[in-house]
Amino acid sequence: MTLLTVERIKLFSTRSPWWCMILATVLTVGLTTIFAATVKSQDLADFDPGTTQFAYNFGLVVMMVMSTLAVTTEYRFSTIRSTFLAVPTRTPALLAKGVVVAGLAGLVGEVTAVGSWGLAKVIQPDAPLSLNTANEYRNVFGVGLVYLFASVFALAVGLIVRQSAGAIVIELVYLFLLENLLPAIPRIGDHIQHWLPFTVGDNFIVANQTHHADGPPVIEGMPFGPWGSLVYFAAICLGLFVIGCALAKRRDA
Amino acid sequence: MIEAQGLTKRYGRTVAVNDLSFTVQPGRVTGFLGPNGAGKSTTMRMILGLDNPTAGTVRINGKRYSELHQPLSKVGALLDAKWVHPNRSARSHLRWIAASNRIPVKRVDEVLEAVGLTSVAGKRAGGFSLGMSQRLGIATALLGDPGVLLFDEPVNGLDPEGILWIRQFMHRLAAEGRTVFVSSHLLSEMALTAQDLVVIGRGRLIAQTSTREFIDAASESAVRVRGPEMERLHGVLTSQGLTVRDVPDGDDGPAALLVPNASTDQIGELVGKVGLVLHELSTKRGSLEQAFIQLTGQDVEYQAGRPGVPGGGPVAPPQAAGGVFTPPPANATTPGGNGR
Numbered sequence: 001m002t003l004l005t006v007e008r009i010k011l012f013s014t015r016s017p018w019w020c021m022i023l024a025t026v027l028t029v030g031l032t033t034i035f036a037a038t039v040k041s042q043d044l045a046d047f048d049p050g051t052t053q054f055a056y057n058f059g060l061v062v063m064m065v066m067s068t069l070a071v072t073t074e075y076r077f078s079t080i081r082s083t084f085l086a087v088p089t090r091t092p093a094l095l096a097k098g099v100v101v102a103g104l105a106g107l108v109g110e111v112t113a114v115g116s117w118g119l120a121k122v123i124q125p126d127a128p129l130s131l132n133t134a135n136e137y138r139n140v141f142g143v144g145l146v147y148l149f150a151s152v153f154a155l156a157v158g159l160i161v162r163q164s165a166g167a168i169v170i171e172l173v174y175l176f177l178l179e180n181l182l183p184a185i186p187r188i189g190d191h192i193q194h195w196l197p198f199t200v201g202d203n204f205i206v207a208n209q210t211h212h213a214d215g216p217p218v219i220e221g222m223p224f225g226p227w228g229s230l231v232y233f234a235a236i237c238l239g240l241f242v243i244g245c246a247l248a249k250r251r252d253a
Numbered sequence: 254m255i256e257a258q259g260l261t262k263r264y265g266r267t268v269a270v271n272d273l274s275f276t277v278q279p280g281r282v283t284g285f286l287g288p289n290g291a292g293k294s295t296t297m298r299m300i301l302g303l304d305n306p307t308a309g310t311v312r313i314n315g316k317r318y319s320e321l322h323q324p325l326s327k328v329g330a331l332l333d334a335k336w337v338h339p340n341r342s343a344r345s346h347l348r349w350i351a352a353s354n355r356i357p358v359k360r361v362d363e364v365l366e367a368v369g370l371t372s373v374a375g376k377r378a379g380g381f382s383l384g385m386s387q388r389l390g391i392a393t394a395l396l397g398d399p400g401v402l403l404f405d406e407p408v409n410g411l412d413p414e415g416i417l418w419i420r421q422f423m424h425r426l427a428a429e430g431r432t433v434f435v436s437s438h439l440l441s442e443m444a445l446t447a448q449d450l451v452v453i454g455r456g457r458l459i460a461q462t463s464t465r466e467f468i469d470a471a472s473e474s475a476v477r478v479r480g481p482e483m484e485r486l487h488g489v490l491t492s493q494g495l496t497v498r499d500v501p502d503g504d505d506g507p508a509a510l511l512v513p514n515a516s517t518d519q520i521g522e523l524v525g526k527v528g529l530v531l532h533e534l535s536t537k538r539g540s541l542e543q544a545f546i547q548l549t550g551q552d553v554e555y556q557a558g559r560p561g562v563p564g565g566g567p568v569a570p571p572q573a574a575g576g577v578f579t580p581p582p583a584n585a586t587t588p589g590g591n592g593r
Contacts, residue, residue, distance in 0.1 A: 006353045013345035078336040086353035088319040252304040
């Protein structure tokens, strides 16, 4: 409990987390608002709760950057050494950081998701935006969980690379290039795609959604249903975090 | 009390710390002396569990650092004053460290007061001058009111006022019965700060002794003699079994003779007996820096005008009178000199 307090003080006593949180929310909610305001009237029937979450990746990336920085700035300014002096077994301090940072990312994810959906509903009251089915609830509220585990992923990369620029570049290249380009490989590309963590994580949100032009892409033939996808995505992120913690414990600080 | 036993740290083929054993007693300031790159900081990081030793152990009051519960209340350390997030205020910095070991928040204000930073507590630490950063570092070390304190080069880059303040602070801490271990590469500074010394060079122990003994033994004194009949003078002195060295004409003055381990009284009387004229009879005492270089000479890693240390071979034990120096381990060789 005390270590959670420590990480909370650390996170909120500098300005960059605040900026990241504001940026994540404004980007995602702002884009959805513009989208909602410009929907053509003949497409209005397709404007469902799932479609309001099309921009969640923007906020996700920003919160991943915040999570990585929460680790790498500690290395950059050697405050990680003060942390390890205070908690020489190291692991509890890193777990506390994971809980606080990923928890915050999850919270921001929920805020952006609900904010995007809520504003869309206000702007287009005639669109079919009410949440009725379990699917529709998952389409909106599931976003926070993806944020949470993506943040764990980002913390892990930070722990392994220990350097802001390097870690963030790796994440961006992976997220925007590898996960998008690997499926383009002939014959095996589709099979690879079904196991790419962020694609599977996205499947948790969009699975069972009716596909239409404005909505988010739904990939057919995924190996898991929505909750299975979440478990797979979470396992990858947590596994990477365990590796990160093990390295941090073993290496000289 | 800090006890190191056979402490060794290797980075690839470089040996940073080599089979180092020493103890640091409570109630005194113990200096940790060695040239730049001798392995002082590495040793301190190993004491604090930040670096894992390749071999050997180091214990604080009988326990390894990682075994300490709420370690900040037992050991305080200032290894680098820049270990602070520049955009965090001094108070926030101390607050999170205090929280990590359940140290009450009011202690944060106490230590800020003790180091005189109360007025800038809310300012971002990145804007602090070196002296202020150093004070914040000391405040951090004192947070848990620990019985063991480690400082790495605390006076580096400080102005005279800051140096004096830190020196007095350390004396006060030791007088309170704490163990104070402070590293420096300046013997002259340690001569004023520390009562005991642990001297290392190239990661190996050179001496563990009291500062007084170390300085007496290290700075050799010699008598400088000069007269019109130098050759006769030389003969008279050597006939009495004294070692005599010729000093050629140079910056120190005209050519003269240097007699180590002798007194001016002794030589004056000797020369008077044979009726020789003297133009000069004076005591020359080597500076602390000279003494330090002489002792650690073979053990300086980065040395001007001597690229590398080719060949290597066993390092000669330092010349010293009185047997205050612990002999180097029998298998000691110059790191980098074996089998390259």
